[in-house]
Amino acid sequence: MQAGGRLVVGIVIVLALSALLPPHLNGNWVHVLTLFFMMSSLAQAWNLIGGFTGYASFGNVTFFGTGAYACAYAMDAMRWPFWTAALFAVVVAAALAALLGWPILRLRGHYFAIATLSIAVGMQALVAQQEPFGKGSGMTLPINPNFHFFYWVMLGILIVSILLTAFIARSRFGYALVAIRENEEAAAVLGINAARAKVAAWAISAAITGAAGATFAYWNTFIDPPTVFDLNYNVLMIIMTLLGGAGTIVGPTIGSFILSAIGEYLGAQSISPWHTVVLGAIIVFIVILLPRGLMPYLTGGLRAFNLGALRAQLRASRV
Amino acid sequence: MYAAAAVGFSLVWGIMNVINIAHGTFIMLGAYTSYWLFVGPLHLDPFLSIPLSMLVMFAIAYVIQRFIINQVIRAPMLATFLLTFALSIMIANLAQIFWSSDVRSITTAYSGSSLAVGGLTIPWVRLWTLLVAVALTLGLQTFMTRSKIGRAIRATSMDVDAARLSGVGVAGIYALTFGIGGALAGAAGALASVSYAITPTMGDAFVVRAFIVSVLGGLGNVTGALVGGLVYGVIESFGALFFGEGYKDVVALAVLLLVILFRPYGLVGRATA
Amino acid sequence: MSALAAPAVAPAIAARDVVVRFGGLVALDGVTLSVALGEILGLIGPNGAGKTTLLSVMSGTQRPTSGAVFVGERDITRVPAYRITRLGVARTFQVVKPFANLSVRENVAVGALYGRHGMDRSARAAFAAADDVLERVGLAPEAKRLASELTLAGRNRLEIAKALATDPQVLLLDEVMAGLTPHEIDQTMGLLRSVNRAGVTLIVVEHVMRAIMGISQRVAVLHQGRIIAQGSPQAIVADPLVIGAYLGARYAKGAPHA
Structure with missing residues (x-):
C-alpha cells in the first residue's frame, strides 16, 4: 500500500508537469500523447466497473460513441459551445449507463459480457440509422486549430479520472465495489445495496468515457458510427487495465503507457496487420503469465517474481 | 448456414464454458481450405471438401486448446474470453498477411441454378447447405448421446472433478471437444465458401450470429442450435421487413438482449442447473 | 408439535407458513417458527432438511x-437482503x-x-469498530493478512x-463449528454465549450435537422441510419422533459428521 501510494502520487505529478510540454513538442508528439491520455482515461474508466466491481464490460465503448455523438449534436445542431456540449455529453453517457445498467447489471459472467457486447454492436447499428446524426455518413464539428487545447483537455480528464479512482478506492463506496467483485451475496448480507452501487460505478465509468468521447469528437472534427463505436477501443481498455493491474489505482494508465509505447515503436500510424498480430501475442502473454498485471512488480520490484507461485497458479487454472 | 456456424460454438460454450471468439476465424480458415482445394490441382468441389476442411480445423483447434487455452481454462471467464479474442485477431491478420485481403469466391457449375417447386425457387446451394447443416447436427447429437467419447464429454461438462475421478482424462476431453467445435467450424467454412465472399475478416459476422443463435437455442444444446438458427433467420427477415433493411442487426440484437434477460436457458431449453 | 406457549412480546424474528420450492423440489414445506428476543435457538436436522x-x-x-x-412486527418478506441486514x-x-x-x-x-x-459513522469509526470485533473473536493477530490465507477455523471465525x-440484533449462524477441533468448538461456544449476553438473539444451525445441546435454550428439529419438534434440549433428545427421523438414523450410521 505504501509503495503503491507513492507510485500514484508520482504518476499524478509527472502527468501534471507534462501539461508544460506542448510548446516544446512537434505536432506528431502532441498527437501521440493526446491519444495516450485518451486511452488511459478510457482504461481508468473501465477499471472502475471491470477492475473494482468485477463486471467485465464490453459495452463501455457505447459511452464513448454516445459522448461523441451527444457533443457533436450539441455543437452542430444546437450551436452550443464546446464546454456546454461536453457537459451535456457526460450527462447523457452517465444517464444511458444508469438506464442500461439497471437490468443488465443483474447478469453475471458470460451473460453480462454478451449483453454489453450486443449493446455496443446494436448501438452502432442504431445510430447509423438516425437522420439527425447523419445516418451512416457521420457528422462534422467546428474546427479548433489549437491542438494543444485537446492535449490539455485529455490530460485533464485523465488526471481527474486517476484522482477520482484514488478517492473511490479509499471510500466506503470503493469497499462496496470490491466486496461485490469478491462475492456479491456476501456483500449483500453485510448491508451493501449491490444493485445501486453497480449502477453508480458504471455511471461514473460512463461519465469519464463520455467526456473522452466528446473531446475526441471535437478533436477529430468528424465522427461516424464505425469510428466512435469501434469495439477495438473496448478491447484496448480491457487489455491496458489487465496489463497494468485491474482494480489498482494507476494500473490502467501504466498499461496504457506500455501498450502505447509498443504501438508507437511498431508504427501505430499505419495500421499494419503485423501490429495487430503482435497485439494479439501480447494479450496471450498477459492473460497466461500476468493475470494480476504488472502492479506487483512495480510496487515490489523483482521480489514479486516468483516462478513457483506462477507455476502453482497455472496448475490451478488448467485441467 | 447460421445453424452450421453456431453448432460448434454452442458446443464449446456449453461443455467447456468457453466463449470462443476465434470461432469465426476457424470458419474463415475452413472456407480458405475449401478454396485452395477448389483452385488447386484436385479441383475439389466445396461440398466434397467438407470432410477435409473438418479434419484440418479439428487438428488446429485441438492444438490450440491443448497448449494455449487449457492454461487458463479454470481462470475467471474474462481470461478465456480475451485469449480467444487475441487468437482471433492473430489468425485473421496472419491470414491477411499470407493470403492478402483480396476478396475471393468459388463459382461452381451449379452456382446459379435453382430448384423450382411450384412458384418457389430455391437455389440448389442453399438447399444443400441446409441438408448438410441438419446432417451434421443430427450426427453430432448421435455422437454425443450414443458414443463412449460423447458420453465422457457430457459427463465432463456436468462435473469436472467427478469425471476425473471416474477416470476421464479431462484435458484430453476438452481438447477433443474444442477440436470437434473446430471441425464443425471447418464444415461451416466449407459451406460458406460457396455462397459468401472469402476474406480474412469474413468470420466476424459469423461470431455475432453464432452468439445469438447459441443463446436462442440454449447453450450446448446441439439441436437447439439448429432451431435457434432457423428462428434467427426468421427474426432477421421480419426485422428487415418491418423496420427496414438497416434495422436488421438492431432487431436481432434487441431480441438477443431480451432472451438473455428473460430466458437465459434458451427458447427451447428448460431452467435446469 | 410441542405445546410451547407463544411469547407475549413480539418475537425477534419469525417465519410464518414459509414454503420454498425449487422446481419440483420442496425445500421448505410450511415452516412456522418464532424466536424470542435474547433467545438462543438451536436448529438441527439431517442434511437436506432445509436448515440453510x-x-x-x-x-x-x-x-x-x-x-x-x-x-x-415488521413484515420483511419482500425486503431486499441488504436492508434486512440494516x-x-x-x-x-x-x-x-x-x-x-x-485483508481480514x-x-x-x-460489515x-x-x-x-x-x-451513521465515519469510515475511521468503522475501522475502529472492526478492530473491536477482531479482538472479540480472536482474529486480531491476523488482521493484516489476506482473507485467502486463513485456515479453515480462521475463515469460520x-x-x-x-x-x-454489522451490529446485529439477530444473528443467524450456519454451521460455524463444522470442521473445528474440540478446543476450537469450546472457544466458539464461549464467543456465542458472550454475544448472546450482550443481547443478541441467535439461531444456531449445527451438526455438532455437543455444542447445540450445550448452548441452546430451545431446539427446533427440521425434517424434510417441516418442523417436526421443538422444545428444551432435554425434551428433544427424548422425543421418539426426533430419534426416529433424525438422531436414530444418524447414530445408527456412526459418528456425526458435517
Whole structure:
C-alpha cells in the first residue's frame, strides 16, 4: 500500500508537469500523447466497473460513441459551445449507463459480457440509422486549430479520472465495489445495496468515457458510427487495465503507457496487420503469465517474481 | 448456414464454458481450405471438401486448446474470453498477411441454378447447405448421446472433478471437444465458401450470429442450435421487413438482449442447473 | 408439535407458513417458527432438511414461494437482503464467503461500514469498530493478512466477525463449528454465549450435537422441510419422533459428521 501510494502520487505529478510540454513538442508528439491520455482515461474508466466491481464490460465503448455523438449534436445542431456540449455529453453517457445498467447489471459472467457486447454492436447499428446524426455518413464539428487545447483537455480528464479512482478506492463506496467483485451475496448480507452501487460505478465509468468521447469528437472534427463505436477501443481498455493491474489505482494508465509505447515503436500510424498480430501475442502473454498485471512488480520490484507461485497458479487454472 | 456456424460454438460454450471468439476465424480458415482445394490441382468441389476442411480445423483447434487455452481454462471467464479474442485477431491478420485481403469466391457449375417447386425457387446451394447443416447436427447429437467419447464429454461438462475421478482424462476431453467445435467450424467454412465472399475478416459476422443463435437455442444444446438458427433467420427477415433493411442487426440484437434477460436457458431449453 | 406457549412480546424474528420450492423440489414445506428476543435457538436436522434454506429466507437471500417473515412486527418478506441486514439481522454462510483479496481487517470493516449503524459513522469509526470485533473473536493477530490465507477455523471465525460487525440484533449462524477441533468448538461456544449476553438473539444451525445441546435454550428439529419438534434440549433428545427421523438414523450410521 505504501509503495503503491507513492507510485500514484508520482504518476499524478509527472502527468501534471507534462501539461508544460506542448510548446516544446512537434505536432506528431502532441498527437501521440493526446491519444495516450485518451486511452488511459478510457482504461481508468473501465477499471472502475471491470477492475473494482468485477463486471467485465464490453459495452463501455457505447459511452464513448454516445459522448461523441451527444457533443457533436450539441455543437452542430444546437450551436452550443464546446464546454456546454461536453457537459451535456457526460450527462447523457452517465444517464444511458444508469438506464442500461439497471437490468443488465443483474447478469453475471458470460451473460453480462454478451449483453454489453450486443449493446455496443446494436448501438452502432442504431445510430447509423438516425437522420439527425447523419445516418451512416457521420457528422462534422467546428474546427479548433489549437491542438494543444485537446492535449490539455485529455490530460485533464485523465488526471481527474486517476484522482477520482484514488478517492473511490479509499471510500466506503470503493469497499462496496470490491466486496461485490469478491462475492456479491456476501456483500449483500453485510448491508451493501449491490444493485445501486453497480449502477453508480458504471455511471461514473460512463461519465469519464463520455467526456473522452466528446473531446475526441471535437478533436477529430468528424465522427461516424464505425469510428466512435469501434469495439477495438473496448478491447484496448480491457487489455491496458489487465496489463497494468485491474482494480489498482494507476494500473490502467501504466498499461496504457506500455501498450502505447509498443504501438508507437511498431508504427501505430499505419495500421499494419503485423501490429495487430503482435497485439494479439501480447494479450496471450498477459492473460497466461500476468493475470494480476504488472502492479506487483512495480510496487515490489523483482521480489514479486516468483516462478513457483506462477507455476502453482497455472496448475490451478488448467485441467 | 447460421445453424452450421453456431453448432460448434454452442458446443464449446456449453461443455467447456468457453466463449470462443476465434470461432469465426476457424470458419474463415475452413472456407480458405475449401478454396485452395477448389483452385488447386484436385479441383475439389466445396461440398466434397467438407470432410477435409473438418479434419484440418479439428487438428488446429485441438492444438490450440491443448497448449494455449487449457492454461487458463479454470481462470475467471474474462481470461478465456480475451485469449480467444487475441487468437482471433492473430489468425485473421496472419491470414491477411499470407493470403492478402483480396476478396475471393468459388463459382461452381451449379452456382446459379435453382430448384423450382411450384412458384418457389430455391437455389440448389442453399438447399444443400441446409441438408448438410441438419446432417451434421443430427450426427453430432448421435455422437454425443450414443458414443463412449460423447458420453465422457457430457459427463465432463456436468462435473469436472467427478469425471476425473471416474477416470476421464479431462484435458484430453476438452481438447477433443474444442477440436470437434473446430471441425464443425471447418464444415461451416466449407459451406460458406460457396455462397459468401472469402476474406480474412469474413468470420466476424459469423461470431455475432453464432452468439445469438447459441443463446436462442440454449447453450450446448446441439439441436437447439439448429432451431435457434432457423428462428434467427426468421427474426432477421421480419426485422428487415418491418423496420427496414438497416434495422436488421438492431432487431436481432434487441431480441438477443431480451432472451438473455428473460430466458437465459434458451427458447427451447428448460431452467435446469 | 410441542405445546410451547407463544411469547407475549413480539418475537425477534419469525417465519410464518414459509414454503420454498425449487422446481419440483420442496425445500421448505410450511415452516412456522418464532424466536424470542435474547433467545438462543438451536436448529438441527439431517442434511437436506432445509436448515440453510430457512436461514436464507430469514436473511432475504432467498425469496419464499409463499409465507411471510417478520422482524419484530415488521413484515420483511419482500425486503431486499441488504436492508434486512440494516434492520439488524445478520447471517453467516456454511460455505464461507470471504472477500479473498481483501485483508481480514478490511473484510470485517465492510460489515461495519454498511451494517445497522454503518451509515451513521465515519469510515475511521468503522475501522475502529472492526478492530473491536477482531479482538472479540480472536482474529486480531491476523488482521493484516489476506482473507485467502486463513485456515479453515480462521475463515469460520471471519464469517462470524463479518456478521458481528454489522451490529446485529439477530444473528443467524450456519454451521460455524463444522470442521473445528474440540478446543476450537469450546472457544466458539464461549464467543456465542458472550454475544448472546450482550443481547443478541441467535439461531444456531449445527451438526455438532455437543455444542447445540450445550448452548441452546430451545431446539427446533427440521425434517424434510417441516418442523417436526421443538422444545428444551432435554425434551428433544427424548422425543421418539426426533430419534426416529433424525438422531436414530444418524447414530445408527456412526459418528456425526458435517
